[in-house]
Amino acid sequence: MAQHAIHPPFTLLSTTPRNPIIAQRKFQRHYCIPSDLADMQIKDPVVLLDKLNNILGTDYSFHSTPALKDIMLDCISRGYDLGMAYGMLRRWWSPLLPDILSRLELLENEDRARREAAVVDGLIEDVRMPPRRLWDLYSNRVLPFRAAGMSWLPNYPTFPRENIGAVSHAWMSPGKRVDKDTPINGHQWPVPIPQDIExxxxxxxxxxxxxxxxGFSGKCTEYVWLDVLCLRQKGGPLEEQLLAKEWEIDVPTIGTIYQHCSYTVLYLNGLGRPFEENDLNDARHWCNRAWTVQEWCCGARNRFDGWKPVLGGITEQSPRFDISYQYARGYTDFTKRLEVRMDRPEASQKNIIEAAAMMSKRQAERDVDRLAGLAYLACGETQPVFDTGKLVDDAWLPFIDCMTPEKRGQLFFCFPFPGDRDYEWAPSWSQL
Incomplete structure (x- = not known):
């Protein structure tokens, strides 16, 4: 695209010749800018405003709205490319709020204060924490949550969900992944994705x-939470300082994102990869991973309140398999077996002993991942922080303290043997 030519609506086309996945081939919408436009670095505030006006169909000027000059200069001083500037400003653009900068600064300070106050004595007391970042599909940039202009209030079980989706996927083995440096997340860390996707x-x-x-709002989902882009990963210049600090809150509260999103897109054979018959006993299959338990079950908790699961990776050769808020249904031998596998986690989540036994068979990078993957299903208004260096039996003790009374009662009344560690009335994790 020539740098001076902006003609909405934009058409996005697959970069993969003869892409087998039907939904990856083409998309057209007025405000979804192509990557080459998002990547533009603009140093002139007049040109930046002109580009944003063209994309958003407005005719603002520095003469009519003097505050816009400071807004454009702020974007330039922060090193934003056009995609980042567009993503940060779009929700506040029409009608234009001249105090965008002060509003965003206030929201940033409030978010920082909320996260700092969330942890008390190793426990997260604000378990309904909003996601730290979202992938804005319109600007193709990972943005801080505040840029989406949504309310996400503590101690409220429901949030405005019309603009957020989430992705649940099986991670490929390290040998089948590539760490991709990308402007989508501002080059903050290499993004681990399957070798064969873009x-x-x-x-x-x-x-x-x-x-x-x-639903009734008629609004479209513009933002998606995807772990490899929105949850800090290994690598990047600030990994050692930031990863552990962010993960202690962000990992335990992942469940709240899936519980309150509008859509969950499932990639059962790997992120962005075709849905096809494969080995359901493979350690890397979606049905066998620890983290996918809460991603599926948390969405299903609100199945009658606007949540919709969607199967990704559909090709012309994909076996027929239907998922909805009520069921997963297979029509072939393979998909019928898949249906049974997908029903198991939900069936066991009411009983912590059954859930722990089920989770012990799931695959994870660390033992403590299996425990953390149960937190949003078993704990109440507090959760333990996530610590990758902690032994799972040591992490189990604060986990018990955070359980709902019902789940603790199940350990006390239903487990047939006394505990062999700190508590006699409750089993250790290894006993489960």
Whole structure:
């Protein structure tokens, strides 16, 4: 695209020749800018305003709105490319709020204060923490949550969900992944994705799957939470200082994102990869991973309140398999077996002993991951912080303290043997 030519609506096309995944081939919408436009670095505030006006269909000027000059200069001083500037400003653009900068600063300070106050004595007391980041599918940039302009209030079980989707996927083995440096997340860390996918193709599919008008609001989903882009990963210049600090809150509160999103897109064979028959006993299959338990069950908790699961990676050769808020249903031998596998976690989540036994069979990078994956299903208004260096039996003790009375009662009344560690009335994790 020539740098001076901006002609909405924009058409996004797959970068993969003969892409087998139907939803990854093409998407068109007025405000979804292509990657080459998002990547533009603009140093002139006049040009930046002109580009934003063209994209958003407005005719603002520095003469009519003098505050816009400071806003444009702020974006330039922060090193924002056009995609980042567009993503940060879009929700506040029409009608234009001249005090955008002060509002964003206030929201940033409030978010920082909330996260700092969330942990008390090693426990998270604000378990309904909003996601730290979201992938804005319209600007193709990972943004701080505040840029989405949504309320996410503590101690409220329901939030405005019409603009957020989430992705649940099975991680490929390290030998089948590549760490991709990308402007989508501002080059903050290399993004671990399967070797045979492109993030731009994944974006097209997600737009096709989740951007339909939702419910009575008629609004479209513009933002998605995807762990590899929105949850800090290994690598990057500030990994040692930031990863452990962010993970202690962000990992335990992942469940709240899936519980309150509008859509959950499931990739059962790997992120952005085709849905096809494969080995359901493979350690890397979605049905066998620890983290996918809460991603599926937390969404299903609100199945009658606007949540919609969507199967990704559909090709012309994909076996027929239907998922909805009520069921997963297979029509072939393979998909019928898959249906049974997907029903198991939900069936066991009411009983902590059954859930722990089920989770012990799931695959994870660390033992403590299995425990953390149960937190949003078993704990109440507090959760332990996440510490990758902690032994799972040591992490189990504060986990018990955070359980709901019902789940603690199940350990006391239903487990047939006394505990062999700190508590006699409750089993150790290894006993489960």
């Amino acid at each position: 993030l731009d193709d994944l974006r097209i599919e997600l737009l096709n799957l989740v951007s339909q008008p939702l």
